[in-house]
Amino acid sequence: MASNGLITDLYQLTMANALFKKGMHERKVVFDRFYRKNPFDGGYTVVAGIQHLVDFVKNFRYDAEDIEYLRSLGIFYPEFLDYLKDFRFHGDIYAMPEGTVAFPGEILLRFHGTTTEAMLIETGLSMIMNHESLIATKARRVRTVAPKDALMEFGLRRAQGHSAGLWGARAAMIGGFNGTSNVEAGCLFGIPVLGTMAHSWIMSFDTELEAFEEYVRQYHDNLILLADTYNVLEMGVPHAIQVFKELKAKGQLPKKYGIRIDSGDLGYLSREATRMFTEAGFPDAIISGSNDLDEYLIQSLKEQGCTVTSWGVGTKIITADGTSALGGVFKMSAREQGDGFEPVMKISNDVSKMTNPGIKTVRRFYRKDNGKMITDLICLENEAKPDGGDFTLVTESAKWRKKYLKAGKYTCEEMLKPVMRNGEAEPLPTLKETIAYANEQMETLWPEYKRLMNPNIMEVNLSDKLQALKTQIIEDDLKNR
Incomplete structure (x- = not known):
C-alpha cells in the first residue's frame, strides 16, 4: 500500500x-x-x-x-x-x-x-x-421514505472525486441501499452491481424499438428498458409492451422486466405507464425512476400515487445534498x-x-x-x-x-x-x-x-x-x- x-x-x-x-x-x-x-x-x-x-x-x-x-x-x-x-x-x-x-x-x-x-x-x-x-445518513433517510422499494446508488459520475465515489457507494449500502452502479465498489466490497442502459444505447440505433429488441437478444434476464429517450407514453411504453408480448408468446418473459423513466413528471408518467402495462396484460412490469431524486421528492411522489418501486438515486446521495x-x-x-x-x-x-x-x-x-x-x-x-x-x-x-x-x-x-x-x-x-x-x-x-x-x-x-x-x-x- x-x-x-x-x-x-x-x-x-x-x-x-x-x-x-x-x-x-x-x-x-x-x-x-x-x-x-x-x-x-x-x-x-x-x-x-x-x-x-x-x-x-x-x-x-x-x-x-x-x-x-x-x-x-x-x-x-x-x-x-x-x-x-x-x-x-x-x-x-x-x-x-x-x-x-x-x-x-x-x-x-x-x-x-x-x-x-x-x-x-x-x-x-x-x-x-x-x-x-x-x-x-443521507441514504438511510431515502430508505425511510421508500421502505420496501429497490434503491440503487449511481452517483459515481457526480461524486467529488474517486475516493468519494468508491467509499460513498459502500456507505450508501450501510444506509439501506440495495446496490450500486459502481463496478469498482462491487468488486472491492462485494456490493451488488446494478444497471441496464443509457440513452446512448437507444440513440445508437435507428429506432427505439430496434434498440429494445437488440438489448433483449443480448441481456434477456435483465429487461429494464429506458423509455424516455423520445416520448414515454407514445413510444417508450408501447414499444416495451410490443417486446414483452413477443417474449410472452415464446414463453421467454423473464421474472424481472419493465421500464425506467429518467425525465418528466414521474408521478403522472409512472401511473399512466402502469395503467398501460396492466391493460396489456403485464401488471407485474417494474417501473423504475431516476432524475435528481432525494428523500423529499421520493416522499412527495409516493404521496401522489407514483407507481415507481425501483429508484435510482445519484447526485443527491453521493454528494450528501443538503x-x-x-x-x-x-x-x-x-x-x-x-x-x-x-x-x-x-x-x-x-x-x-x-x-x-x-x-x-x-x-x-x-x-x-x-x-x-x-x-x-x-x-x-x-x-x-x-x-x-x-x-x-x-x-x-x-x-x-x-x-x-x-x-x-x-x-x-x-x-x-x-x-x-x-x-x-x-x-x-x-x-x-x-x-x-x-x-x-x-x-x-x-x-x-x-x-x-x-x-x-x-x-x-x-x-x-x-x-x-x-x-x-x-x-x-x-x-x-
Whole structure:
C-alpha cells in the first residue's frame, strides 16, 4: 500500500515537531470523536467509515519521498524527520460499530495513543468518518421514505472525486441501499452491481424499438428498458409492451422486466405507464425512476400515487445534498499524568463548544418489552454498568428533568467496541453483517426520530459522576485564573 502519512494538515505536523523538540511527543493521551449537530436537520446520524478508518490507521506511515518533501519545507527538525521514518500507530481505538444510530454530543470513537499519533492521524480519521457517516445518513433517510422499494446508488459520475465515489457507494449500502452502479465498489466490497442502459444505447440505433429488441437478444434476464429517450407514453411504453408480448408468446418473459423513466413528471408518467402495462396484460412490469431524486421528492411522489418501486438515486446521495459536511470533531479528554491519566476539557465562552472530560464510554438503554431505544448515557469508563435495577438519569442543563428506569423494564448495552488494540486491527463485521445490524438499529428508533421535518432529538445524558467531574474542573479553572 502507498504511504499515506501526508494525508494530514500542516499544523498537525508542526505541533508534533515542536512537541518532539520538548520531549513531549510520546505522552499518552485519550481523544473523543463526536459531532454537535445532526446532518440534514434530521433526528440521527448513521455511523460509517470504521473499516476504511482502520485500514487507514494501520497503514499510516511515511516513505522516503514523503520525508524528503517535508525536509524541503525547511521547517522540521532533522531528528523529527528521522523519527517519522519508522512511525507506526501502536495505540487502541474503540468505536461504535458501523451502522449504529448515533446522536449529537456522544462519543462515536475513543482514541488511545501518543500525542503525536493523535495529531498526525486526526485529519484522515476525521475525513473518513465525516464523509462516510454523512452518506450513510443521507441514504438511510431515502430508505425511510421508500421502505420496501429497490434503491440503487449511481452517483459515481457526480461524486467529488474517486475516493468519494468508491467509499460513498459502500456507505450508501450501510444506509439501506440495495446496490450500486459502481463496478469498482462491487468488486472491492462485494456490493451488488446494478444497471441496464443509457440513452446512448437507444440513440445508437435507428429506432427505439430496434434498440429494445437488440438489448433483449443480448441481456434477456435483465429487461429494464429506458423509455424516455423520445416520448414515454407514445413510444417508450408501447414499444416495451410490443417486446414483452413477443417474449410472452415464446414463453421467454423473464421474472424481472419493465421500464425506467429518467425525465418528466414521474408521478403522472409512472401511473399512466402502469395503467398501460396492466391493460396489456403485464401488471407485474417494474417501473423504475431516476432524475435528481432525494428523500423529499421520493416522499412527495409516493404521496401522489407514483407507481415507481425501483429508484435510482445519484447526485443527491453521493454528494450528501443538503449538508455539505458532517461537523465531527476530535478533542482531547485525558492525558498521561504520573502512573495514570488526568481528565481535561475545553472550556469555552461558547457553551456548545465545551467538551466532556475524562475517559468515557457510551451506554444505550432499550425498553425490554419492545426493544425500542430509551436514551443514551455518557459516563466515565470505570463506572459500574447498571445491573437492571432502578436507575435514574438527570439532565445536565435542567436538573429537575429526570428519567426513571424501572427495574426489569430495560436493557443496557455498551456502545464502544474495540476496533484496534496495540496498533493491530480487531476482527470487524463483514459488510453483509454491518448492513443487517444497521437495519436492526433503525428498528430500535421510534418513528418520531425518523421524520424528515422537525424530528425529535434524542437527549443524551451525562452520568452524575461525569457531571460532577465537569463542574469541579470548571470551578478549579475559575479559581486559577
